[in-house]
Amino acid sequence: MSKKSSVWFWLAGLALLPVGAWADEAAFVPEVVSVKERMSPGPNVFVNQMDMATSTIYIFSTKDLTLKGNVSGGSWGLATLSRDGNTAYMASGFLSRVAYGTGEDVLQIFDVPTNTVKKEITLPYKLTQYTPDAAQLRLSADEKFIYIQNATPATSVTVVDLEKGKVVKEIPSPGCYGIYPMENGYGYSAICSDGSFATFKLSPDGQTFTSQKSERIFDVDEDPIFLASARVDSDLVFLSYNGNLYRVSDASGVIRKVDVIPATKGAPGSWGASGYGVMTYDSEAGIMFMAMSSNRHEGTHHHGATEIWAYDMKKKKIVSRSPVKDISTIGVVKGEETNLFGLDIKKNIIVKYDINPKNGYSLKLSAQRTDFGFATMIMGAR
Amino acid sequence: MDNLIDSLLTWVDTRAEERMRRLAGRAGRRSFLHKAGGIFVGGTVLPMLPYDNSNGVAHARDVSDPNAIPDNCDYWRYCSLHGSLCSKCGGSVTQCPPGTTPSKVAWVGTCRNPKDNKNYLVSYNDCCGKAGACGEECTRQERDRPGYRMGLASESSWCIANGGSGVHCTVAVVVGMAE
Numbered sequence: 027m028s029k030k031s032s033v034w035f036w037l038a039g040l041a042l043l044p045v046g047a048w049a050d051e052a053a054f055v056p057e058v059v060s061v062k063e064r065m066s067p068g069p070n071v072f073v074n075q076m077d078m079a080t081s082t083i084y085i086f087s088t089k090d091l092t093l094k095g096n097v098s099g100g101s102w103g104l105a106t107l108s109r110d111g112n113t114a115y116m117a118s119g120f121l122s123r124v125a126y127g128t129g130e131d132v133l134q135i136f137d138v139p140t141n142t143v144k145k146e147i148t149l150p151y152k153l154t155q156y157t158p159d160a161a162q163l164r165l166s167a168d169e170k171f172i173y174i175q176n177a178t179p180a181t182s183v184t185v186v187d188l189e190k191g192k193v194v195k196e197i198p199s200p201g202c203y204g205i206y207p208m209e210n211g212y213g214y215s216a217i218c219s220d221g222s223f224a225t226f227k228l229s230p231d232g233q234t235f236t237s238q239k240s241e242r243i244f245d246v247d248e249d250p251i252f253l254a255s256a257r258v259d260s261d262l263v264f265l266s267y268n269g270n271l272y273r274v275s276d277a278s279g280v281i282r283k284v285d286v287i288p289a290t291k292g293a294p295g296s297w298g299a300s301g302y303g304v305m306t307y308d309s310e311a312g313i314m315f316m317a318m319s320s321n322r323h324e325g326t327h328h329h330g331a332t333e334i335w336a337y338d339m340k341k342k343k344i345v346s347r348s349p350v351k352d353i354s355t356i357g358v359v360k361g362e363e364t365n366l367f368g369l370d371i372k373k374n375i376i377v378k379y380d381i382n383p384k385n386g387y388s389l390k391l392s393a394q395r396t397d398f399g400f401a402t403m404i405m406g407a408r
Numbered sequence: 409m410d411n412l413i414d415s416l417l418t419w420v421d422t423r424a425e426e427r428m429r430r431l432a433g434r435a436g437r438r439s440f441l442h443k444a445g446g447i448f449v450g451g452t453v454l455p456m457l458p459y460d461n462s463n464g465v466a467h468a469r470d471v472s473d474p475n476a477i478p479d480n481c482d483y484w485r486y487c488s489l490h491g492s493l494c495s496k497c498g499g500s501v502t503q504c505p506p507g508t509t510p511s512k513v514a515w516v517g518t519c520r521n522p523k524d525n526k527n528y529l530v531s532y533n534d535c536c537g538k539a540g541a542c543g544e545e546c547t548r549q550e551r552d553r554p555g556y557r558m559g560l561a562s563e564s565s566w567c568i569a570n571g572g573s574g575v576h577c578t579v580a581v582v583v584g585m586a587e
Binding site: 079101102126127151153154156157178179181202203204216217218250251252324325327 | 513565567572576
């Protein structure tokens with residue numbers, strides 16, 4: 027090839043280059059951003075993580091603790107779930123400048139499968155700002171009403187009619203705190219400062235109520251109970267700092283003491299309950315799981331537990347004691363199988379335990395995951 | 409009706425403050441714990457309390473440095489504290505940091521001063537209106553009780569009485585003797 031021909035050859039090649047690039051571009055299919063419309067299927071375990079700005083309900087697979095999604099609200103988020111686990115509720119606060127400014131409390135209603143807000147209901151600006159517990163936001167038995175704990179610090183309960191989508195009542199309850207709904211009809215009980223309970227019974231439209239106070243059930247100074255509770259058959263059960271189970275009945279419209287079970291009796295080492303959500307009941311097995319710690323002293327009642335005790339509510343005896351590390355909240359959730367989940371208060375992880383019914387419902391760690399900060403509530407469909 | 413409820417709750421808050429101030433001046437610890445449900449200390453009135461005008465400072469001297477108050481959770485007056493120390497946020501043991509507002513009400517602890525083996529009532533006021541961390545939180549929470557005895561409930565934000573603004577840190581103000 028002569029020099030002249032060579033120049034023409036290269037010029038022709040250069041001229042054809044864009045055509046080649048264009049041919050590659052034609053073959054390239056650009057990606058398009060989209061939204062996954064629904065979470066991956068399968069049973070879920072929920073963790074409510076309170077924050078002073080943005081609280082979040084994290085949704086994990088019960089199978090392997092894969093994070094499947096979340097929903098989020100404002101500060102000091104209180105949370106609960108519908109019985110089928112398809113609707114999540116969060117009551118929380120929104121300050122106009124996050125750390126200061128004018129405030130608004132809102133009840134958000136989320137569609138769990140799509141992680142989207144279905145409805146917002148503005149609440150009286152009185153919502154309790156307190157470490158979240160199941161006892162602060164509760165649905166009525168038929169899920170028509172939701173009861174919301176207020177504290178300014180004077181305490182009251184806001185009643186929202188979910189069918190009408192509006193606040194229908196505020197019930198003052200000075201000196202009482204916590205919401206423990208009746209199994210039938212409309213109303214709830216609350217724990218009061220003298221160790222008694224007040225029970226509020228509402229009319230079907232939520233507009234009127236009556237209240238009755240019980241006799242003293244426990245000693246607030248010597249044996250205070252946690253806010254955590256469990257339904258055992260038709261009774262309510264509470265756990266005290268000292269590890270005593272208080273079984274009470276609300277069936278008559280006023281709280282009556284049924285039994286007091288000294289679960290730690292005979293166990294050397296000053297054992298007692300420790301954590302936040304310190305108890306959870308496996309109703310099919312009849313087993314109450316309790317977060318427990320030894321060598322307790324004043325001020326250790328919110329520390330992480332070192333053991334989880336399985337207490338057989340029918341046989342009235344401890345059937346196993348499983349060692350754990352820093353677990354402050356526990357919850358039995360039924361997925362493919364029934365598992366116990368715990369929150370590690372130091373590492374901020376969720377831990378899954380397999381339950382062995384053949385060995386006294388003892389626990390074996392089977393998965394764990396870190397994705398969130400300080401959290402005190404585990405929830406699941408019932 | 410709403411106004412009636414608001415009035416009732418405001419009345420409860422106000423009476424609680426007043427009752428707390430009276431009780432703090434005369435109650436022994438046992439009696440105090442028994443009566444303290446729903447009773448709160450008003451931060452703005454603390455300087456007017458008729459006892460312990462030293463605000464506990466005389467009892468708070470460190471052995472090695474008479475002017476120092478330790479910046480750690482083990483210090484005696486932090487026995488029921490749950491939160492960040494304001495002394496680590498630009499304030500002091502009794503002073504909220506600049507730009508914050510002390511909570512109008514507070515929870516109360518009963519702490520023993522090892523120097524004189526006497527019990528003192530300590531008001532834990534949150535300082536409100538700012539975000540930001542101030543080091544590791546203290547979680548001693550001795551004699552803490554759940555919300556049904558609100559005056560001893562350290563799991564509550566006490567900025568709720570200040571329009572619900574953010575909690576920044578907590579001071580520990582000695583307001584009286586418990587026995």
